[in-house]
Amino acid sequence: MEMKNNTVEVNHIRKAYGNRAVVNDLSFVVKPGEIFGLIGPNGAGKTTTIRMMMDIIKPDSGEVKILGETLTEGAKNNIGYLPEERGLYKKLSVIDSIIYFASLKGVDAKTAGKRAEELLKRVDMIGHRQKKIEELSRGMGQIIQVIVTIIHSPQLIILDEPTASLDPVNAQLLKEIMLDLRKQGKTVIMSTHRMNEIEEMCDRILMINKGRLVLYGDIPSIKAKYRNNSVLIEFQGELGEIPGVTEKRPHDHAVELMLDNKTTPQMVLETLVHKRINVNRFELSTPSLNEIFIKVAGDERE
Amino acid sequence: MRSSSKWPVTNVNKTKLLIKHEFLTMVKRKGFIIMTLIVPVIALIGLLAARVIPTIINSSTPTVQNIGYIDHVGSFTKNESQGALTLVKYGTEDEAKAALLNKDIVEYLVIPSDYISSGLIQRYGLKNEIEMSGIGQTTIRDFLLANLLQGNTPEVIARAKAPMNIVSTTLTGTGEVAKQQGGISAMILAYLFAILLLMSIFSSSGYLLQGLGEEKENRVMEILLSSVSSGQLLVGKVIGLGAGGLLQIVIWMVSAGFIMKLALDNFSTYIGVLNITPEFLVVGLIYFILGYLLVAVSMAGAGAIAPTAREGQQMSVLFTLPVIVPIYFMALIMEHPENVVVKILTFIPITSPITVMMRLGLSEIPVWELAVSIVLMILSIIGCFILAGKLFRTYLLMYGKRPDLKEVFRSFRNA
Structure with a gap:
């Protein structure tokens, strides 16, 4: 893969429900190896934008290119997506959950199992591998979700409000994982309300409001502009x-x-x-x- | 660094994975296991009860009981002993009453002088009962018949007690003996098969709805959709759960085979000879699959719209009620299979599985009728599949709100 290509290219996408445009003529790029922040008030169209990037919702017009191509089923295997509304099968064990979702990303059970062990050790949850999801605390469940998101070693990771229901300790753990991913050359897109997280983590940001782009670029130049x-x-x-x-x-x-x-x-x-x-x-x-x-x-x- | 190393990505068929997951989740559910086992167990218990209860009743009855009678006609003197019951003649009603109170007899009858013209028999006893026992009635009837027919040979009297023993044969239009011979066995079979079909279709499409609702409530849906398309998800669910339903009905049919055999050994006189023809099984299988697909796909559409599993269950009545409709027309279907209403029920896709199953046991259905009904079902399954796919795409990720009818129709056009 040519690393000079943009990881994500969004060109003039628009999505309307009835007469209300939720996302309106939005264009931006995400570069390889950066942590890209997607911010905006509630109802700004962040989740809709992400869903269009993931081909879960089709845009009315405009196009999204991920890793240089319009998203195909195979290309989804190269993306890890943690939705805002997220959960796992409650009755399934931790390890079975990870392996099942990994298999849907095209990873065989043996490889997924090995990598799951590594990741569970990394987050200090190896002792919980056989527990059912419903037996975990909410924060632990969230961490398992993060593992499910990156188990297939994707090139692009999209996290929608990743720290929303994490306690400070787990939020810190997640930040470390994200910084690790960047070190590995992965591209991370995160949406959040928490500005301190953006300042701490993100290389560039996109702020949208009412479906339109209002701020876009690296943080120092945005700050200079609004000084x-x-x-x-x-x-x-x-x-x-x-x-x-x-x-x-x-x-x-x-x-x-x-x-x-x-x-x-x-x-x-x-x-x-x-x-x-x-x-x-x-x-x-x-x-x-x-x-x-x-x-x-x-x-x-x- | 791990960045460049790719994990081995096998070229797996994601639909297959979804099917496997849905199938295993379904057959591991407690509800499924209980439902699958309890039907044969209940049937077995029923059969045992039918065999054991009469023995219990017989054993609890004292060996010989006496029934008193007072004859005002003057001709009832013969055959006073009738198996376990013996009829004892008393001269007056006071004597009989004293004997009853003294527990010498369990009850007494008064045959009035106008019995021949009125048929009236007065009966006195100490027990409160809903109705006279069958054995008691038969005993008294046999006693009266034997006395009324005095002078005839015992053979004639026996024949008068059981005057006919009908053997019916259905002929085809060309005068040959038809394959489907009707009768109670065929009716039981058709009815049983229809009920099993109904139960299995409902239980597996019920799991579909429940699974969808749970995935919505658990918020698993969007994670799934980041790996597979909504179409793959729909196919995976419908086929995985359908396979579970098929497994259930196969278990039921195999155990029904055993139970039927057991029943034949014990009650062959009532049931007669059961013949399950291969045609019956093949057509049954086709209609199970088509019926299930139609209901399941429609329910998947409803499940996509409904915000919770419970609301989905309520909406599913829209599809389950029409499936049951043929049961209301059972008498018509069984007695007048050629009636135009029956034909219409055969052709309407949602009523056709049960109608065809009930007709199949009784008469031969013209091949063209089956062909038309199967084609119509396949067409409507395809249609429903497309619509459900659109609803899936639009509504799977809308949590906590239900679109109104106008929005649903709009999404049919837009999605």
């Missing part, structure tokens, strides 16, 4: 009047100075030095992804 023209300072002394500052917003121990279009942070710093104000902290205030998320989602609502 307020402001600086955060901690100081001793009297600030007084500073040219180009339109507003002073008090924070805990600091003040945020909002600048007009003509003023740069450099000019403010010069003024402060000139005024002999004792500056303990001076930083460009970058918004968190969370703030950008709320701002963009809010703007869309208006």
